[in-house]
Amino acid sequence: MASMSGHALTRRALLPALAAPFVHTVSKAQTRKRPNILYIMSDDHAAHAISAYGSKINQTPNIDRLAQGGARLTNCFVTNSICTPSRAVILTGQYSHLNGVKTLNDKIDPARNTVAKMLQGDGYQTAMIGKWHLVTNPAGFDYWNILPGQGLYQNPELIEMGKRTKHQGYATDLITDFSLDWLKKRDPNKPFFLMCHHKAPHREWSPAARHAKLFENVTIPEPDNLFDDYRGRSGAAERSRMRVGEDMTKTDLKMDPPPGLTGMALRKWGYQVYIKDYLRCVTAVDENVGRMLDYLDAEKLADDTIVVYTSDQGFFLGDHGWYDKRFMYEESIRMPFLMRYPRGIKPGTVNRDMTLNLDFAQTFLDYAQVKADPEMQGRSFRANLEGKTPRDWRTEMYYRYWMHLGGGHDVTAHYGIRTERYKLIYFYGKALGSAGAVDKDTPPEWELYDLQKDPREMRNVYQDAAYSKVAADLKVRLARLQSSYRDTPA
Numbered sequence: 189m190a191s192m193s194g195h196a197l198t199r200r201a202l203l204p205a206l207a208a209p210f211v212h213t214v215s216k217a218q219t220r221k222r223p224n225i226l227y228i229m230s231d232d233h234a235a236h237a238i239s240a241y242g243s244k245i246n247q248t249p250n251i252d253r254l255a256q257g258g259a260r261l262t263n264c265f266v267t268n269s270i271c272t273p274s275r276a277v278i279l280t281g282q283y284s285h286l287n288g289v290k291t292l293n294d295k296i297d298p299a300r301n302t303v304a305k306m307l308q309g310d311g312y313q314t315a316m317i318g319k320w321h322l323v324t325n326p327a328g329f330d331y332w333n334i335l336p337g338q339g340l341y342q343n344p345e346l347i348e349m350g351k352r353t354k355h356q357g358y359a360t361d362l363i364t365d366f367s368l369d370w371l372k373k374r375d376p377n378k379p380f381f382l383m384c385h386h387k388a389p390h391r392e393w394s395p396a397a398r399h400a401k402l403f404e405n406v407t408i409p410e411p412d413n414l415f416d417d418y419r420g421r422s423g424a425a426e427r428s429r430m431r432v433g434e435d436m437t438k439t440d441l442k443m444d445p446p447p448g449l450t451g452m453a454l455r456k457w458g459y460q461v462y463i464k465d466y467l468r469c470v471t472a473v474d475e476n477v478g479r480m481l482d483y484l485d486a487e488k489l490a491d492d493t494i495v496v497y498t499s500d501q502g503f504f505l506g507d508h509g510w511y512d513k514r515f516m517y518e519e520s521i522r523m524p525f526l527m528r529y530p531r532g533i534k535p536g537t538v539n540r541d542m543t544l545n546l547d548f549a550q551t552f553l554d555y556a557q558v559k560a561d562p563e564m565q566g567r568s569f570r571a572n573l574e575g576k577t578p579r580d581w582r583t584e585m586y587y588r589y590w591m592h593l594g595g596g597h598d599v600t601a602h603y604g605i606r607t608e609r610y611k612l613i614y615f616y617g618k619a620l621g622s623a624g625a626v627d628k629d630t631p632p633e634w635e636l637y638d639l640q641k642d643p644r645e646m647r648n649v650y651q652d653a654a655y656s657k658v659a660a661d662l663k664v665r666l667a668r669l670q671s672s673y674r675d676t677p678a
């Protein structure tokens with residue numbers, strides 16, 4: 189008691205002396221103005237279906253506003269190209285083997301640390317609205333309103349803080365409505381972190397009624413390798429079930445193919461049907477991005493708000509004759525990533541550094557002045573966005589797709605390394621959870637691509653003697669990279 193009252197007396201006695209610096213500290217805290225973060229993510233929206241990325245097949249004027257007013261990343265890659273795992277990587281800043289979400293069948297442990305929890309814990313108000321797809325209830329959000337699983341395009345049910353409600357309307361519009369509602373009700377004295385996640389343009393590509401006739405009398409240009417026959421590639425390409433036309437259902441196509449159509453003719457026909465619906469869904473996403481940007485403008489929030497537009501991975505838009513993703517090929521792993529922040533990023537910035545979805549958490553924490561969790565494995569690319577790429581920035585990336593022959597598309601599990609020029613892929617052919625047993629139908633195989641000479645990845649040069657030194661070098665680098673991320677070889 190005596191020492192406590194003594195302490196109190198001492199403090200009281202010191203108060204006048206402390207007054208000046210104390211006031212100074214408060215004003216410093218007040219000037220610690222932190223940006224709002226509006227994170228808009230769609231599902232399966234490939235960069236080559238965004239006009240800011242040079243799309244040859246559509247226009248996205250609203251998404252393009254972010255490129256014009258901010259930065260566009262041209263080499264942003266996903267580390268495991270499929271919905272649920274990519275979302276877990278984005279939240280935790282950890283690779284799938286560490287965050288525990290390797291396949292579509294895994295759920296995120298709500299006890300895990302995430303960027304949302306860290307921002308919430310440091311004074312941000314946080315919300316998650318739209319497609320979540322991580323099974324367990326969202327943690328780290330003051331408010332959440334999510335689609336159950338994949339959710340429906342038309343008149344979807346949503347789960348708002350545990351309560352299920354069916355809504356009238358189109359998912360992309362509704363997710364934006366709920367996001368705007370939350371923004372209007374927020375505390376304007378605190379910064380916000382809003383994850384607005386669209387389910388579009390995921391399969392089965394169901395457009396809004398107002399876009400049903402868009403592109404109706406138009407022929408959409410075909411990719412140059414729509415009729416790929418997978419010659420010279422590993423057995424994995426041939427084995428996969430994601431061919432346009434052939435591997436599509438009536439739900440995907442919304443009609444029966446003309447009688448007698450097979451193989452490449454079916455692919456040619458299916459491409460037009462599929463890509464038009466896909467692009468119709470993208471048009472609704474673009475319009476709704478516009479609504480969000482208009483709101484920020486009207487509320488004079490644009491200067492103080494980081495706005496991101498991205499997708500959980502890329503997608504094959506008929507490239508190699510495919511739809512879907514999963515493979516480590518370019519169209520699948522490249523994510524669109526646009527970020528506008530007038531107080532920190534020059535309009536029209538184009539950044540070609542190799543960035544990953546693994547980096548998002550640390551980048552947002554950096555802007556929010558919150559110290560990253562040391563268990564996170566990415567790196568903030570804030571300096572890159574500001575035109576000051578660190579000299580030791582990564583020049584290679586590690587990728588691993590775990591869902592061996594699962595998920596209805598029969599893509600063989602694989603891992604690999606992508607450098608600025610090359611890509612080495614190892615289809616290790618081991619079934620997930622098979623305790624080391626090698627699947628006889630998927631013998632281990634390698635692929636090597638020279639992206640400089642063959643950007644479309646049509647020529648596997650793994651067996652080419654001219655590339656034997658390159659392959660040997662890449663194997664060493666792959667092993668080093670894998671071990672640096674604490675993953676283990678198959």
Ligand SMILES: [Ca+2]
Nearest residue numbers: 231232271500
């Ligand atoms: Ca996805």
